[in-house]
Amino acid sequence: MFDYSDLRRRFAEVARTVVLEEVPAIEEYQWPGRSMRALAEAGLYGLAVPERFGEELGRISPSASLCFCMHVVGSAVIAAKPTDAQAERYLLPIARGEHLTTLALSEPGTGAHFYEPTARLTREGDAYRVDGSKSFVTNGGHADSYVVSTLSAEGATAAGMFSCLVVDAGTPGLAWQDTWRGLGMRGNSSISAMLDGARVPAANLLGEEGDQTWYVFHVIAPYFLMAMAATYLGAAQSALDLAMDHVKERVHVQKGQSLAEIPAIQTRIAEMWTAVQQLRLHLYHAAERGDLGDPGALPFILSAKASAAEVAVQVCNEALTCVGGIGYRENSTLWTFLRDARASHVMAPTTDLLKSWTARALLGLPVL
């Protein structure tokens, strides 16, 4: 079995040095460019072990973790069925740490139903013309390429089928709109893109026309859900660690008693710790089933991210209660984690949809 400990150590090292230093800038809505470069230079751009790096990066900066996750999931989509030309143009530079990609799936019109794009693809000789709009593109304006989902070109497949293709940064017809000002995940640069007659080489189509649903379930779902769940696990673990350190150190002068000695605080610590351990076991078990190609892995993977969302928000919130007024002050570390954790429920696949899909998978119903 592959030993992940060295990789995990490298992620932790970058997270606890460069990413940690960049957190104040991230909180000022700056895209974490230094962190991303450091991850590339540490030889980590070409990896696909989302549960391990997600947890390490998420402990320091969920926002930087998300920027990195989107690159890894975008890379996995390109790597799933690459042509020789795509491997040469995208995968080799990604492996060398020279190319950043990201996912542009969501659209303003379809919202949480990111698997039903309406962007249009029209075949024009040896190229495609792409028209449509994409929303919340993390790393928007900073990536070297964008994995974009569209309706299949007319006549290429049955009606209603979808495709994925790579659109290079700087493609004429690709324009960025607005700036990112989120409640949390402030470094994300999750902005909107307009594709207005963008001309993309036909060679940039990923897989076959109409393959997009295959990508959603076989590549995006497992990698993305594990990376997201791990990011929020990292946030929950950090919030718990902060609360435990605080309650041990905080002593009231009148009795000389620390918060750690108060039964109500102990109950909160025990509940937070239990929730974090349960989430970690669930997540790594789901990842292992996915790695083994277990056909029954899907409900484990779907529910891991929904569970991570609930645990992260709950633990960050409870940790804030334990830390009291100091934690509530503007720009406390817990405030950042709580704001970042809140993104988990609204980012697709959203918690509501994941629960519905988990139940459908368990009941033998089509997931979509």
Ligand SMILES: Cc1cc2nc3c(=O)[nH]c(=O)nc-3n(C[C@H](O)[C@H](O)[C@H](O)COP(=O)(O)OP(=O)(O)OC[C@H]3O[C@@H](n4cnc5c(N)ncnc54)[C@H](O)[C@@H]3O)c2cc1C
């Ligand atoms: C920080 C951040 C980063 C993001 N990064 C990316 C990215 O890199 N790439 C990308 O493609 N997208 C990205 N997104 C977009 C994201 O994944 C979602 O597509 C988007 O947030 C959906 O938002 P909406 O408000 O349009 O959803 P809406 O569809 O309006 O949903 C609003 C609420 O209704 C619920 N809901 C909707 N439909 C159903 C249903 N059928 N059943 C049950 N509940 C339902 C949802 O769960 C949600 O809680 C990002 C979003 C955020 C917030």
